[in-house]
Amino acid sequence: MADQGTDHSVLLVKGLKKYFPVRRGFLQKVIGWIKAVDGVDLEIGQGKTLGLVGESGCGKTTVGQLILRLIEADAGQIVFRDQDITAFPPEEMKPLRKEMQIIFQDPFGSLNPRMTVGQSIEEGLRTLDEGGRPWRRKRIRELLEMVGMPPNVDDRYPHEFSGGQRQRIGIARALSVEPSLIICDEPVSALDVSIQAQIINLLEDLQAKLGLSYLFIAHDLNVVEYISDAVAVMYLGQLMAYGPAELIYDQPLHPYTRALLSAVPVPEPGRSREWEPLGGDVPSPFNPPPGCKFQGRCPLVEDRCRREEIQFYPVEDGRRVRCWKVLGK
Amino acid sequence: MIVMNQNSKPSPAEGGVLEAPKRTLFQENWNLFRKNRLAMAGLVVFVIFFIIAVGGFFLTYGRSPVFDPALVRLQEKLRPPLSKPNLETLKPEELPRLGIYLFGTDDLGRDVFSRMLQGAWVSLTVGFVAVGIAVIIGIILGGIAGYYGSGQISLGHLLASVLVGGGIIGILLGETAVGVLLVLLGAAVAAVLIRMGNSKGKGPIPMGFSVLFFNLFSVDVLITGLIDIMLCFPVFFLILTVVALIPSKIHYIMIVIGLTSWMGSARFIRAEFLSLRELDFVTAAKALGVSDWRIIFRHMVPNAMSPVLVSATIGIASAILIEAGLSFLGFGDASYATWGNILSSGKDFLFDAPWLTFVPGFAVLTVVLAFNLFGEGLRDVLNPKLKERH
Structure with a gap:
């Protein structure tokens, strides 16, 4: 759990916050804040996968970018291998860039259309200051083979490949610097189902072979269940539930987790749903009302939910749930 | 549930472009352009x-x-295109190289071609x-x-660049002493900015200097x-x-x-x-x-x-x-x-x-x-x- 880091944890995130200012008018006055990430705690163990689930706009991608220090956090700590990297200046961040990589959702925007596949992968190898051109060429071929691509495609351009192939190339680029943690930002959401399975299996194979840790961001619960060791459910910038994947899926506690699970299509006609799926959309994160973030759509909502900030209660089985009602507190 | 028992090698469904001849973006654009x-x-x-x-x-x-555009032949002025030069009045080196005035001559007898x-x-x-x-x-x-x-320009940046710019203009206009002084002043402001910028967050900026960090516009x-x-x-x-x-x-x-x-x-x-x-x-x-x-x-x-x-x-x-x-x-x-x-x-x-x-x-x-x-x-x-x- 995210309270104290265990010896084998790769990444520890504590109280991470990112507020984006909303400006208006001629003088660009700040009229309010969008609380994209509002106090998130995470922990990823060595060689483990943490699934981060939530609807669009809940701040999952922002969490990933904050961890990579692609955007600056407003508060909180990011601890990578016992180093607090939250305020590292760019020079000190540079060696750590090799340790953490990212895979993107959109296989069409993630590769530079004017670079060959080989050149794209080489960009990472260049930062290693290791070996000359022949070494890099050899390594590019190895990486392509590792992700299941023919090694001789390194001189081709991204537009000649399909979505799944591009995703493989994106993975090869991320692997080029031999990272230990990969942020997978919805890596299969843009692919069709059969290709999704292949990419997921590729990610699992690579994890087993290279001992990688993943932060697997997704909105698809099925995919996350399959690949994750632990799962965090996010809603409007806050974690609603956190725990081992089996528990989250088999005995969901939080009403939001239940609603998400009930929205998953059941491949069995006639089977009734245990809980009602949610209506409506995620409310705007701009100046939300006080109290529980989920109050507007929660079937169990009561006055107390609208009055006070709800804690992230620990449960005996190692889970955490941000709901006083289901726990009877 | 997704079928997860497939192996991780690419299937034919991922597309068979690998056998297609290699075409760069330039070649594709060129094919379009030709049409x-x-x-x-x-x-x-x-x-x-x-x-x-x-x-x-x-x-x-x-x-x-070979073709001298400035060669004046006043006796041959305003000859129409394709006309032959008058061999009797011209020196041999004044003859047009093509044997005729392809585009004629102008009012000074220069070859328009x-x-x-x-x-x-x-x-x-x-x-x-x-x-x-x-x-x-x-x-x-x-x-x-x-x-x-999105970077901000502060009062200090503006001050430094105005001083250096003014100094350079001064030097160019001949006021060397004033110009050099202004450039040095500007450089000093820039140096203060860089030093303070580096130590920002580590300690408070001394009073009076903080005005240099007042952000004006982006x-x-x-x-x-x-x-x-x-x-x-x-x-x-x-x-x-x-x-x-x-x-x-x-x-x-x-x-x-x-x-x-x-x-x-x-x-x-x-x-x-x-x-x-x-x-x-x-x-x-x-x-x-x-x-x-x-x-x-x-x-x-x-x-x-x-x-x-x-x-x-x-x-x-x-x-x-x-x-x-x-x-x-x-x-x-x-x-x-x-x-x-x-x-x-x-x-x-x-x-x-x-x-x-x-x-x-x-x-x-x-x-x-x-x-x-x-x-x-x-x-x-x-x-x-x-x-x-x-």
């Missing part, structure tokens, strides 16, 4: 013009060129150098506005403001004013045209950078630890160049037109024959010697039209929205 007949005609005219201009440089350059050759070279150089300057300024300013646009506001101010001037009259104040050398004219026509490319680059900055491949490069410099020039500029390329092609045409216009009004460089000043001196003999206006006029028309057609064809090819229609 546009007008644009191809423009390209052909451009290539011919290019060859003539480069040839014209070598044939009219030097002390005793030779003058047109030199003018072609001048026009091409003016077009390319002016547009080159404009595109370089445009890429730098547009790139800064697009990539570092880099983006500064550059877009500059673009808008430059666009307010009627360019041709601005150039006319500047050219009237400085010596009328062809190099100055090129630079002045370049310095007044960079706004379009700066805007294009800025707009492209704003959208490219958000794309995943740029984020990926940042995550890999690629330097800002390399991200800008290796990843972003190549992807931002297509609209600039189009505007540059059309910009060459307008630079040629501006130079011709300046020469026509008498502000050009009189030591070279240019299409504009051939036209200008020809207008006095419009009814006696129409070839003096028709030949350069037609040349300007053809070249400018060719550049515009080529540029528009290029735009169609490089615009992905128009691509699907072909």
